[in-house]
Amino acid sequence: MSDFDENPFINPAQAADASNEENFLADFDVSKLIRVVKKKLIYVIFLLIICVVASWIVLRYTKRVYSSSSTLKLEMKGTSELLGRGIFSSDENVTNFLVGEIELILSRSVYEEAVKRLDLNISYFVKGRWWFNYFERFQDSPFEVTEYEVYDASFYNRHLDIQIIDEEEFVLTYQTATGEDFSKIYKFNTRIKNQYFKLIISLSDTFDKLKSTSDSYFFTLNSPEYQIAYIASSLRANVLNPKAYTIQVSFTDNNPYKAAIVTNTVVDIYFEKTLENKNKVYRQTINYLEDQVRIVQDSLERIEKRIDNYKQENGITSQKPEEYQALVQNILNDIRELQEKRVEMDNELKLYREISTLLEDDSTLLVALTYSSMLKDTNLKNRIEKVYDEEKEKKFMLDRLTKQTAAYQQKEKKIELLKKEVDKFITLNQRMIYERLSEIAINIYKLQSSIPSSASQIDLELKKMMRYQDSYQQNYSILLGKLIETSITMAGTVTNYQRLATAIPGTTPIYPEPQLFYIYGLGAWLALSVLLIGLTYIRQNKVDSLPELEKLSSVPILGMVPKYNKPMDYSQLIIHKKPKSAISESFRSLRTNLDFMGNISNDTIISVTSTTSGEGKTFIAVNLGGIIALSQTKVVLLDLDLRKPKVHLAFGVENTRGMSTLLIGKTSIDEAINHSEIPNFDFITAGAQPPNPSELIMSDEFKDLLKELKLRYDVIVFDMPPVGLVTDGIIAMRLADLPIYVVRTEYSQRSYVRGINRLHQVQNFKKLSIILNAATKSTGAGYGYGYGYGYGYGYDYGYGYYDDDDEKISLFKKTKKWWIKLRRKLSKK
Known part of the structure; x- marks a missing residue:
């Protein structure tokens, strides 16, 4: 036998926690998944917007890469066939020959010769709007650097910034070897010499006074190894069609014109070296x-x-x-x-x-x-x-x-x-x-x-x-x-x-591909959305809807109370202020269902409790007592939560005398009873906090008090302490005719419901029922407030009847309601 079976006052939440944690994945709930998706839909849409915008930003600021290629075909020509003997005896030999020619194209000797011919010693760039956004000005820079010599090798491949002032002067800015920023105004066509380098900067034929002075530029003095590595990293050669004996030579770069020039230059060098090797013999x-x-x-x-x-x-x-x-x-x-x-x-x-x-x-x-x-x-x-x-x-x-x-x-x-x-x-x-x-x-x-x-x-x-x-x-x-x-x-x-084909500047970049980038963005959005929904589903250990509560609990569900959207510092009596509101109607449904459960009449005791504080038991007790009183029934509400009383806050009275002073004989019943705004509805606050609340509840004085109150009132409502925190609630629940357990959506844990089931089954609380508090449309309000017995009104039946004008409805909800109405009209037609 478990501890819960031996001890009738054991905490049901502790009993639930004593067992193994529930495996959510083993019991997959499609309806729960749908609710999670609806709940996180705004985040999913937000993620979609972020991923699409991020894809667009990356696509917008990613440098375009262009490819230019030239196609070569193997074909022996000339008056002598001396070098061709035996080479083309088989297809395999031809393929091997082509591979050998590719090795020559991609050899260092070709790279070095290309560097000499292309004059890649200096690279010119124009700066964009952002620090990472810059573009090379290959052969069309508004200025050029000549007669240069580098004394300090660390100045190779380093940015030297240029700001053109006018046709006579410019500003040269760079970082010295010690890390300090250096900036000075120089005149064009004058020699600049220091311990790092010497050079002459002059204007080129492409200088445009209006545009060139408004842009910022920089140039780099490229080291020989950097130039060779640059060509080697972007030059590609492959056998295009072995049967046709063709080779394709291509070069990729951010500048399409540069890619074409480099490709044609490499092909020219290869032709020269091929002819040179043939003529050697x-x-x-x-x-x-x-x-x-x-x-x-x-x-x-x-x-x-x-x-x-x-x-x-x-x-x-x-x-x-x-x-x-x-x-x-x-x-x-x-x-x-x-x-x-x-x-x-x-x-x-x-x-x-x-x-x-x-x-x-x-x-x-x-x-x-x-x-x-x-x-x-x-x-x-x-x-x-x-x-x-x-x-x-x-x-x-x-x-x-x-x-x-x-x-x-x-x-x-x-x-x-x-x-x-x-x-x-x-x-x-x-x-x-x-x-x-x-x-x-x-x-x-x-x-x-x-x-x-x-x-x-x-x-x-x-x-x-x-x-x-x-x-x-x-x-x-x-x-x-x-x-x-x-x-x-x-x-x-x-x-x-x-x-067969001379390399020409490309017009369409090979990278980035817009469709591929957006596919990556949508893939990231899908992965993040699945991760968000999956983690939310797995980590969802709270009761979030009526169907889930019904699935978890074997205890009858008395009904639901919708979420009160207005700010409230503490529980209040509100059902008489707006009798046509949805929340007032929900309490009427609860009153009806209570009649079916226990036939409310004289001497009926109703207890309201929960597992922990914050689930709304005081709010339910106060308004349930008020709605019952409105049916010409005399009701008294007792605040038995002597440790953390809240009933006096609900009615706005002092808590100087009440249950504690009444049970110890310091206050009479008449002195302890307070009257509410609703006729026939009285209440007794908890009074000063006693050192022994459990003993007071178990005392004979409490039983005598109940006998006296039954003579005066038809219904007694207990606002009990949470049974998950103290044992007082279990004691008082045994005296109740209709014990009610409050579960709050998005607040009460699923393990609490297991504790309620044990109360119902093991502790023999046969008339125990559950009220789902703070319900919304997405959590099951559409089932009707009297779901447990099929009575009461739901949103689907009373929309427009209740006085909910003060409730603020978002534009999204208004649009959704309009769309639902439109679909219903179209379906009727």
Whole structure:
């Protein structure tokens, strides 16, 4: 058995608190949620306004971000396809190639070159209305800074404020390194120099006297790292369409014109670097050929000089006899042909050695491929091209794989095998050339030996020098032809890309997006509203409506009393002042319902109590007694709340004598009885506060007093102390025929109702009933004041009948009532 069962005087609120707290989420109440929503509707609307306005403010003052893009398409053009071999053998290779080109576009070398060309060393800004609102004046600033130099690195990226006074002077303001504000008037086109920087400020062509002098400006001296970081943070490049081999380069900035200029500049730099990389191999080849041409040319000049000197020294002026000349000439022609072949073979041997050396280093494979174009051996040329192609594929694989993967290692083995085959071919060809050179040397020797002995030694020496001259001339012509061919190939080479779309200034910002911002605002409003309503619902531990009270309580509900809107310092008797008011009508409904419950007649005792102070029990007791008295019934009201009496305040009398003095015999009944403004309605105040109120209520004197009062009055009303605070109320309730418990909306806790249920069930207060005090339309007044038994008048039935003219109705409520009336009329039609 619980403490409440053992002790009849236990506090019902304490009994309710002794149990576990009620789990509101486990017993979800839709009607309660609707009431919470109605109650917080004004806050929800206010939140909506705040979120929409906040979205508008953020959207209004957020800087616009514009994007400008250029589209590039991969397309090999030119008279030479040397660099394109093997690159486009598969779609995967093309994608890898595009990714590699993007890395070049986003490389630091491109950033640095863009910084040099764009002149981003200084940024100019105009200030807006608010401190956080400013806009860059890119290439249209009314002033410009020139010949500057920064001595203190802390002045990089710092705001230097400018206020233009007129066409001659301006004010320069900045914060020094020590944190002090410095401001001084300077003249345009004069050098400003201090320990931090030096510079010259002059007016630009875009200066407008009226507008420029009214605005405030500032500029920043940007550090090199800041400029590079600025471009790197806003520059983007991505593969737009792999199948179409297109790349998109874009740049974002608050200034649309700046975004377009930066994008086009970066694309131009990329084209130049691409062309430069492609021509690098040709430059190496041309340099080699130019060196060889110079060497052969020097040798040719020396032999020609020797021939001239030899002729002068030996006085050779006449021609040889025809027969001798023809014989010698034929032999010499044969020797010359053999020597030309020997020169070609020597060059070929030298070329083989160069190619063999270049093949050992992967970085010179492209040069080796270029040299191989001079070879006559087609099989060897094809194998060198195969080595180059396989090496390119190996580099592409390294972008996706590691060197430890099997595929990569197999590729390396394949390349090594190909290189060995090339070496074998080179060795075989060299051996064959050496054999042919030996044969040529033997043939030359035989031909030289067959020259007639009649030829003088002088002619033989001259012919020998002339043979060397012819050999050098032939070699010179070959090298010069190769040089011209390579130069033409280089001149005809263009970049792999063409520009499909040039970047132009954007007209529509990509950020902020108005629709998205308002969606975020509505989302925030929805989240805050749900949070507000949810927390209010969860934290709502008070009785807020008649349906909720009915759901929580098993005790009959006698009725409701509407909320009294006028200010009242303490409970008063008001039902006789405005008998047609809604509140007076509610007490009439209570009187009717009491008749049904207990058949009010002679000797009826009604007790009015509550759980705690402030729930309106005195107000209910006073006006309930008054309304009963108006029905020609003699009623007396006893203030039994001896600790905190309020009945004397309700009637505006002194509390010097009353129940306390009456029970101890200091005052007679006639002296203690006071008369109210309503006939047949008397009251006895509490009197001076006694030290033992419980004992007085339990005394025989109190019972004798009740007997006497029953002889004089038909109904006795107890204004009892709160049963949740003291035990006096329980004692007096047992003497009542009709105990009434007052519950106030938005004040009484839900746990109080559980205590009322225990009083009704455990303590056997079978006739206990509840009055819901301070009810409003939203808390259940529409059910009717006599809800408990179906009697009485509700707002829905008596609107316009009651005298409520003094009640102030807000514009919102008036509009709502008008809308309800209009809907009813339309529904009737």
